Amino acid sequence: MESSPCKLPIGSAGEIVAMVVCTFLAIGGSLGNIFIILVIYRTPRLKNVCGILIANMAVGDLIITSIVMPILVFTLVQGFLKQCFYDTAIYVAFVMALFSGAVSLLTLTDLSVDRCFAICRPMKHKTIVTRTKVKFLIAKTWLESLFLPIVELFYCDSAPAKYIQTLGVISCYSIILVSGVITIRNVRASSSRIQGKSRMTAELNQRNKQVAKTMALVVSLFTLCWLPIAFVISVKIPDPQGRIYFWFAVLGLANSSLNPWIYFYRQSNYRDALKILLGCKKSLSNKKVIVHPSNETLETK
Secondary structure, three states: OOOOOOOOOOHHHHHHHHHHHHHHHHHHHHHHHHHHHHHHHHOHHHOOHHHHHHHHHHHHHHHHHHHHHHHHHHHHHHOOOOOOOHHHHHHHHHHHHHHHHHHHHHHHHHHHHHHHHHHHOHHHHHHHOOHHHHHHHHHHHHHHHOHHHHHHHHOOOOHHHHHHHHHHHHHHHHHHHHHHHHHHHHHHHHHHOOOOOOHHHHHHHHHHHHHHHHHHHHHHHHHHHHHHHHHHHHHOOOOOOOHHHHHHHHHHHHHHHHHHHHHHHHOHHHHHHHHHHOOOOOOOOOOOEEEEOOOEEEEOO
């Protein structure tokens, strides 16, 4: 078989492995993100500030899993053909990945700050942070996320533009880390004062622990997935064939497939809502729920 101009520099075996991996990630990730969006939309007790932000991240991740990954698989399949649309397909996927990555990073930043505020100052959070304000924030996030694709399309060789991109990423990560540290310290301090408190206070503190651990897992996974490709691009590691870049890029894209399943794995309220959505469990509408100041709900047993 003649060499195709579409063949990626990862070898035939590598292309087959990449097709299988990307197909699995595309299907599993798309299902997970659609499930997250549906359970939040159909479950009133999940339509709080936190739920709206998680749904927004799921929409951004869905762009990766339902558009970018299928384009990548399409490109890999063309590697075994004589004619292809390699440059166009890869470029479209790259621009879409930049846009979705920016949405995810900005939403993760908003989510980290929101959970920090809700746990540390629950009463102020309830009065200040409303769903209307969060929807406005989400609209602002999507507009700001257009910056990366625009820079890539029109100013790809501009040093100031690259500097602004780097500064933006560092700023987001700094905010996420500071919010995480403050949240963890507050949860630990609350745990040390929990003795002698009411059962509801103890349950609230336990839920705050769960939320803090879930956020830590989401942020850690995002970092582990995207840090390698960011390092390769920034340091400019010698990679003449592009194999390191390709596999690290796939690792970064995989984050969008894993995110939704973290919430189903870590949060019982999301698991219960998913079971109801799939018809595996009866509705919890008849159960009594307790609403606490951080816009979350706790089910009574």
